[in-house]
Amino acid sequence: MTNETKPPEEPLFTAAEGIDVREIMADIRRGIEEKKTSGLLRQVEIDEIEEMELQPLPDFLEIPNVYENHLYPGQEAEPFIPFHLEPEVEGGKVKKLLGLFRRILMPLQRFMLRPFRTDLHNLIVELHNTNRRDVHQLKTLIPVVQQSKEYVKLLHNTINNMIVEASKLKIEEELLKTKIKVLEDKAAFLEERQRAVEKKLDGGS
Amino acid sequence: MKVHQFLTSYSYGDAIGNEALEIRNYLRGRGIESEIFSLFYHPRYAGQIINHREYPKYASADNVAIFHFSIGSPVTKTVLRQPDRKVMIYHNITPYHFFLDYHRVLAKDCFKGRVELKNLVGKVDLALGDSRYNEAELKELGFAQTGVLPLVMDFEKFSRPVVPVIRDIFDDGRTNFLYVGRIIPNKKVEDVIRIFHLYQKHFNPKSRLLLVGEYRGFERYLSALQKMVARLENKHIHFTGHVPEEELISYFRLGHLYLHMSEHEGFCAPVPESFHLDIPVVAFAAGAVPETMQGGGLLLNRKSPLDAAALCDRVLRDTELREKVLESQRRVIRSYRRDRTGRILLEHLEKLTGRKGLFNNETV
Numbered sequence: 001m002t003n004e005t006k007p008p009e010e011p012l013f014t015a016a017e018g019i020d021v022r023e024i025m026a027d028i029r030r031g032i033e034e035k036k037t038s039g040l041l042r043q044v045e046i047d048e049i050e051e052m053e054l055q056p057l058p059d060f061l062e063i064p065n066v067y068e069n070h071l072y073p074g075q076e077a078e079p080f081i082p083f084h085l086e087p088e089v090e091g092g093k094v095k096k097l098l099g100l101f102r103r104i105l106m107p108l109q110r111f112m113l114r115p116f117r118t119d120l121h122n123l124i125v126e127l128h129n130t131n132r133r134d135v136h137q138l139k140t141l142i143p144v145v146q147q148s149k150e151y152v153k154l155l156h157n158t159i160n161n162m163i164v165e166a167s168k169l170k171i172e173e174e175l176l177k178t179k180i181k182v183l184e185d186k187a188a189f190l191e192e193r194q195r196a197v198e199k200k201l202d203g204g205s
Numbered sequence: 206m207k208v209h210q211f212l213t214s215y216s217y218g219d220a221i222g223n224e225a226l227e228i229r230n231y232l233r234g235r236g237i238e239s240e241i242f243s244l245f246y247h248p249r250y251a252g253q254i255i256n257h258r259e260y261p262k263y264a265s266a267d268n269v270a271i272f273h274f275s276i277g278s279p280v281t282k283t284v285l286r287q288p289d290r291k292v293m294i295y296h297n298i299t300p301y302h303f304f305l306d307y308h309r310v311l312a313k314d315c316f317k318g319r320v321e322l323k324n325l326v327g328k329v330d331l332a333l334g335d336s337r338y339n340e341a342e343l344k345e346l347g348f349a350q351t352g353v354l355p356l357v358m359d360f361e362k363f364s365r366p367v368v369p370v371i372r373d374i375f376d377d378g379r380t381n382f383l384y385v386g387r388i389i390p391n392k393k394v395e396d397v398i399r400i401f402h403l404y405q406k407h408f409n410p411k412s413r414l415l416l417v418g419e420y421r422g423f424e425r426y427l428s429a430l431q432k433m434v435a436r437l438e439n440k441h442i443h444f445t446g447h448v449p450e451e452e453l454i455s456y457f458r459l460g461h462l463y464l465h466m467s468e469h470e471g472f473c474a475p476v477p478e479s480f481h482l483d484i485p486v487v488a489f490a491a492g493a494v495p496e497t498m499q500g501g502g503l504l505l506n507r508k509s510p511l512d513a514a515a516l517c518d519r520v521l522r523d524t525e526l527r528e529k530v531l532e533s534q535r536r537v538i539r540s541y542r543r544d545r546t547g548r549i550l551l552e553h554l555e556k557l558t559g560r561k562g563l564f565n566n567e568t569v
Contacts, residue, residue, distance in 0.1 A: 010506050010507060011506065012505065012506060012513070012516065013487075013504055013505050013506060014490070014495075014500075015533070016500050016532075016533030019533075024519060024526070026318075026510060029512075030351070032511060032515055032534070035407060041407055046403070046510075049400065049437070049510065052434075052436065054426075054429040055429055055435060056306050056307060057429070059307075118276050122208060175424050175425070177428075178427055178431055181448065182427070182444070186446070187441075189445075193374065196369075196370045196373035199373070200370075200373070205431065
């Protein structure tokens with residue numbers, strides 16, 4: 001165990017020579033302790049007063065009007081990645097052999113697929129038309145969606161601005177209350193002044 | 206040789222403005238031509254103060270331009286552009302962080318002021334601080350020629366009588382705690398309120414606190430203080446706002462104890478003023494306050510509201526202690542004579558201009 005001594009506490013105050021700071025401090029401490037013992041002074045109450053923080057009103061200049069960055073953080077559109085097939089890997093001899101088979105089987109293949117060709121053609125035409133119709137519909141819908149998106153943003157901004165304005169009004173109201181309090185104090189003081197003057201005038205007459 | 210002065214703002218009742226006026230009157234009394242140039246000034250001083258933009262008409266290499274520096278402003282540029290020899294009197298700049306919660310614009314100006322101050326190194330012939338605390342800051346920044354010019358104090362104004370109505374209202378047997386100064390965050394008015402509240406509640410219910418000073422521009426700070434007073438449910442704390450000089454003197458004369466808890470002061474003029482009026486001073490040791498008090502009064506080394514309240518009670522009740530405190534204050538006040546400050550200024554001017562005789566002409 002070390003034999004460390006606690007450094008002496010800095011005196012509460014400094015005064016001119018001839019004033020016994022330590023004695024006065026001891027007296028003060030004694031008096032306070034007596035008050036605490038007698039219940040006149042409660043530590044909780046002292047702590048509450050000593051730790052009471054000021055609660056300043058916020059400065060309305062600090063409230064931002066635009067908040068889209070906070071509302072839509074990092075919402076960038078995902079990049080378009082096109083679909084593609086992996087290329088077929090065919091060796092030289094295999095390729096030649098497959099080409100030979102294809103050439104031999106081509107008339108048979110044509111004969112066999114002929115009935116489906118018309119169906120496929122019709123399907124392609126139908127799909128193409130469906131696609132064109134969808135694209136056409138999308139083209140008419142996109143501006144509506146875009147417009148709706150802007151309306152939502154506008155709505156958010158409007159609500160935000162309303163909150164901002166309401167906050168500013170609240171701060172202004174609080175400041176006006178302060179001013180009213182100041183004016184009330186001044187009025188009370190002026191009343192006292194008036195009474196003092198009247199008293200003087202009455203005394204003089 | 207003419208000696209002109211520059212200020213950013215000349216407000217009514219402001220310590221820097223008062224000093225400029227005192228210096229001007231002192232110099233004029235010695236036959237030295239002197240004018241004051243400012244960016245802003247109170248309408249009351251129209252005709253006495255000249256706009257700083259008009260200075261080029263007065264500029265001359267033979268002149269001395271005294272620049273009272275306390276905040277960043279365009280006046281700095283005006284002074285630097287002139288051929289005059291330049292003397293800066295540094296009144297200190299409140300650290301900007303005190304204003305962040307209450308006055309962003311002032312916080313910015315204070316920040317800019319510190320930057321401007323750094324830029325003035327090597328551009329003025331002499332840099333004076335109104336306390337050794339301020340001079341130390343100038344030396345640290347690298348100013349080569351520095352000195353101290355104590356704030357010119359005019360104690361003659363206190364010989365005026367108390368406004369009778371103010372006396373009738375506040376001289377009613379209650380103990381008056383006094384704080385004089387602007388109601389701004391660095392002055393820590395909340396600590397003054399805390400100490401007074403504890404004093405009133407536990408030592409002397411028959412007491413009141415007079416907070417005398419301007420709060421315009423700091424309504425949000427005032428509002429926070431008023432909320433605090435409301436939470437404490439104390440009805441004897443008075444914010445007087447800005448008062449005319451005769452009323453200020455009256456408040457001083459009615460004060461029984463001067464309490465100052467500011468955490469940044471470049472000089473603190475109300476302390477010597479209270480010394481002069483034999484009001485015991487209890488002040489917190491921050492900035493230049495210990496130097497201004499010079500061992501007089503009671504200097505608090507830490508903030509312990511209950512102990513401070515008990516100390517205030519002790520000094521008000523204990524006649525012997527009170528007399529000792531007042532005696533220590535009387536000793537100090539001799540060093541704040543106006544003529545002494547005037548002489549120091551003339552000594553600095555003589556050194557700067559190399560002209561003898563300014564000091565010997567005892568006409569004031």
